[in-house]
Amino acid sequence: VADFKDGKWHEPTIVPYGDMLMSPAMLSLHYGQAVFEGMKAFWTSDKNINIFRPARHAQRFNRSLNRMCMPEVPEEMFVQSLHALIELDKDWIPTSEGSSFYIRPFMFAYEARLGVKVADHFKFIIINSPVAAYQAKPYRLKVEDHYVRTAEGGTGFAKCAGNYGGAFYPTQIAREEGFDQILWTDHKEHKYIDEVGMMNVMFVINGTLVTPQLNTAILDGITRDTILTLAKDMGMKIEERRVSIDEIEAGLKSGAVTEAFGTGTAAVVAPIALINIKGQDLAVPEAGPSSFQLRVKEKLNNIRMGKEADTHQWNYIIP
Numbered sequence: 681v682a683d684f685k686d687g688k689w690h691e692p693t694i695v696p697y698g699d700m701l702m703s704p705a706m707l708s709l710h711y712g713q714a715v716f717e718g719m720k721a722f723w724t725s726d727k728n729i730n731i732f733r734p735a736r737h738a739q740r741f742n743r744s745l746n747r748m749c750m751p752e753v754p755e756e757m758f759v760q761s762l763h764a765l766i767e768l769d770k771d772w773i774p775t776s777e778g779s780s781f782y783i784r785p786f787m788f789a790y791e792a793r794l795g796v797k798v799a800d801h802f803k804f805i806i807i808n809s810p811v812a813a814y815q816a817k818p819y820r821l822k823v824e825d826h827y828v829r830t831a832e833g834g835t836g837f838a839k840c841a842g843n844y845g846g847a848f849y850p851t852q853i854a855r856e857e858g859f860d861q862i863l864w865t866d867h868k869e870h871k872y873i874d875e876v877g878m879m880n881v882m883f884v885i886n887g888t889l890v891t892p893q894l895n896t897a898i899l900d901g902i903t904r905d906t907i908l909t910l911a912k913d914m915g916m917k918i919e920e921r922r923v924s925i926d927e928i929e930a931g932l933k934s935g936a937v938t939e940a941f942g943t944g945t946a947a948v949v950a951p952i953a954l955i956n957i958k959g960q961d962l963a964v965p966e967a968g969p970s971s972f973q974l975r976v977k978e979k980l981n982n983i984r985m986g987k988e989a990d991t992h993q994w995n996y997i998i999p
């Protein structure tokens with residue numbers, strides 16, 4: 681826990697997990713200044729702790745904080761706080777294959793006041809939890825052509841709490857219709873694909889890895905960046921560009937789209953089984969052992985476990 685107060689950061693402390701005091705007038709409850717990260721730590725095969733890409737998470741956290749008019753957490757403070765806490769919590773990191781330690785850094789306006797204003801007092805907190813291996817059952821997605829998660833120029837690229845609160849209602853409707861998640865599209869025409877809301881989305885089209893280019897409505901997923909980098913290493917052709925719903929519809933019908941999957945910290949790679957486009961359920965071919973998504977997932981897993989060279993310096997090792 682660390683406080684930003686009187687214009688500066690105060691020394692972080694580690695306290696036992698438990699309830700905390702807050703005022704009913706705490707500004708984040710009313711005006712939404714709340715930002716978070718989701719990341720993971722693992723045991724490597726030679727029994728070291730590995731926190732995956734903490735610097736990159738710190739950088740994204742700060743981009744989110746800037747968008748929400750909140751003070752940055754210095755990268756060094758972010759990484760050192762993680763280091764100290766994870767080292768102390770090491771007995772909670774699961775050792776079984778596939779399981780991991782989920783890390784949730786977050787920050788919110790703590791000040792109590794009724795007027796609409798940017799807070800002066802913030803709390804930065806990190807909590808953790810062991811998580812079991814993620815059973816990525818193939819997703820059934822519905823292309824959303826009415827609601828938007830966020831709009832260009834909005835807060836979609838920031839990992840702020842309100843983006844998720846606003847997505848609950850349309851997602852609930854999609855669930856009632858028998859889908860797992862929404863495939864969000866651009867706010868102007870509902871014509872181009874943004875992301876899945878908890879994951880970025882990728883396609884293999886005629887052997888090329890294709891993913892929507894980043895804009896201010898899409899979260900800059902760290903798994904997205906990791907997979908794109910590994911795909912380059914594997915000699916795969918990559919295109920980051922606008923991807924239209926019409927292209928995916930035609931590609932699923934003709935067989936040009938051979939893979940569709942989501943990427944995110946929780947699942948790493950989550951296969952997509954079906955995409956509902958304009959009311960039609962279009963099946964995505966099942967990912968076989970030689971599919972790109974399974975090969976890249978294994979490669980990433982090997983890097984994180986220390987079984988393959990970490991050539992991009994993604995692993996933060998605590999011996």
Ligand code: PMP
Binds near residue numbers: 718877900944945
């Ligand atoms: N988009 C959204 C909206 C998300 O919440 C997440 C999960 N953080 C992702 C994409 C995937 O990002 P990452 O790979 O950094 O987990």
